[in-house]
Amino acid sequence: MEHIETLVIGAGVVGLAIAATLSEHQDVIVIEQNTYFGEHTSSRNSEVVHAGIYYPSNSLKARLCVEGKTLLYQHCQKYHVPFKKVGKVLVAHGEGEKTKLNTLVQQAKDNGVRDLTFLSQAELAQKAPQIKAPMGVWSPSTGIIDSHQLMLSYLNKLSEHKGQYVNNTRFVSAQFDGHYFVVTLNCDGELFNLKCTTLINAAGLFAQSCAKQIDALNARFIPELHYCKGQYFSYQGSHPFKHLIYPMPEQHGLGVHATIDLAGQLKFGPDTSFIDELDYTPNEQAKARFVSEINKYWPSLDSSRLQLSYCGIRPKLYKDAAQDFVIQDHSVHGVKGLINLFGVESPGLTASLAIAQYVSKKVSYLQ
Ligand SMILES: Cc1cc2nc3c(=O)[nH]c(=O)nc-3n(C[C@H](O)[C@H](O)[C@H](O)COP(=O)(O)OP(=O)(O)OC[C@H]3O[C@@H](n4cnc5c(N)ncnc54)[C@H](O)[C@@H]3O)c2cc1C
Incomplete structure (x- = not known):
């Protein structure tokens, strides 16, 4: 069975940003259930680079939006992603x-x-x-961006390093043996297994359903959707x-x-x-x-x-209350090597690179 360091579930803007960032230091595969990347929330938004105005003090949204905006503008310049700081x-x-x-x-x-x-x-x-x-x-500092080109630039960065992107591949389940995850994937109708040390669930609207298929994760850590x-x-x-x-x-x-x-x-x-x-x-x-x-x-x-x-x-995550991004590692749920991202709504596009840095710090701490 092939053994890789990190598997990222979901090639939306967040999963791609995480995979591209991690690929600078380790081998990483990002899988996408669809034929094309980013067909869900990442291509169905306002394409606005948010300034970071609205979010409660000390929330992840506030911190990662403000950090992410700066990182995003720098990245767009470096990788020639079309954007405009229109205000x-x-x-x-x-x-x-x-x-x-x-x-x-x-x-x-x-x-x-x-x-x-x-x-x-x-x-x-x-x-x-x-x-x-x-x-x-x-x-x-508010701007607009071409989100498709942004995702392409993350893919380019991923392939420049050691990373791989695999489409038409759906995460089915994962068994944790205390050290590694044995992951079952469905590739174009065929099941196969892969071993990974770190499993990152960035499946957006499907993050809860993926989390339910990870045997070691206690269901009480999976928020409602x-x-x-x-x-x-x-x-x-x-x-x-x-x-x-x-x-x-x-x-x-x-x-x-x-x-x-x-x-x-x-x-x-x-x-x-x-x-x-x-x-x-x-x-x-x-x-x-x-x-x-x-x-x-x-x-x-x-x-x-x-x-x-x-x-x-x-x-x-709630119908009647404000919510923050929820990024869980083993210190929350006790499963070493597992990182779940839930409720990554706006400003997730703006924050994508800051989320990626936040997650990759957690990964380097684990390994
Ligand atoms: C209406 C709206 C407007 C918004 N406007 C803005 C904005 O202007 N600015 C901003 O910063 N943010 C905005 N956002 C938020 C931003 O779009 C999201 O935060 C971001 O796109 C989330 O990206 P993601 O990668 O987490 O999710 P997604 O884009 O949904 O990606 C998840 C991927 O995982 C894949 N997947 C799911 N399950 C599996 C599986 N089992 N196996 C393999 N792959 C799987 C899916 O197919 C999908 O491609 C907006 C959101 C909405 C809904």
Whole structure:
């Protein structure tokens, strides 16, 4: 039986970043159940490089987003990944939202994001023409990125070193003998076994179902999973936006915001709705709600130009509480060599390289 140092389950942006980082020092294989990498959450998001504004002090999200943003911009330059630091304008309406925005600016400072500035009405009109808001804040370090090219760059880095990427290969189960994992994989319908010292579960929306197939892991360490769908409407034709526009965040998302991609295409979303099955079908009926949300900051929206676009699904751990990334090693669950990543929702794309460094420190400690 082949014996490798590390097996990473899942070739989304997080699994690929981890595998690419580890490949600098050891042999690593990253497996993907699908034919192509990154077909789930990593290609169904806003493609925004977040500044690190929203997340509670000392949370993994705050730390890894702020660290990850810097690492990501450096990586994009080095590997020629298309990105643009376009900046974003946060807008607030009414006294309640103004208070919320002031609190966010303070939270950002606590997280180490010290470049936010309050905009005068003249500056707001200049940065965000047609946007109506009594209060606006400018975030210059927010950007947009080509997530597919980013994943390709991680794959390139992986293959430059000792790493391998294997598609059409599904993790089935793992047995731990106290030192090694004997992993069963399904490759194009055929089962085969592999031995590894470290097993990293970065399966995103499937992380819980993979974790349940690791015999030594006590089920009490596997958190619940709730699918929280977010859909987008794209805007056809020209528009006045030069920067991203964000309303105040909601409980489970950042609010129906306006983003532009690297080609200049404007889109709105994502909204939030909990669903029972993994289903990426978008829903036209959400349009009226989108129009009402967008009208709050862009009253001159031409709603006939809004077209149903795509959906992404957040791996929520709770329906009624805020959540952090959950990255478990043996100090949590007692299984030496196993690292599970649960609930890696936004800002997981931004944080991918910082998550990778965080995980690789845990791996080097193990070996
Ligand atoms: C609507 C939405 C908007 C977002 N916007 C942003 C944003 O603007 N900026 C930002 O920073 N973050 C954003 N995020 C978060 C970001 O997209 C995710 O954090 C990130 O993509 C998660 O990557 P991942 O690799 O953990 O998961 P995934 O991309 O889901 O990858 C997991 C991979 O594991 C594979 N897999 C699963 N089970 C198995 C198995 N048994 N065997 C082999 N392979 C398996 C899957 O096929 C999949 O390819 C957003 C998320 C959503 C849902």
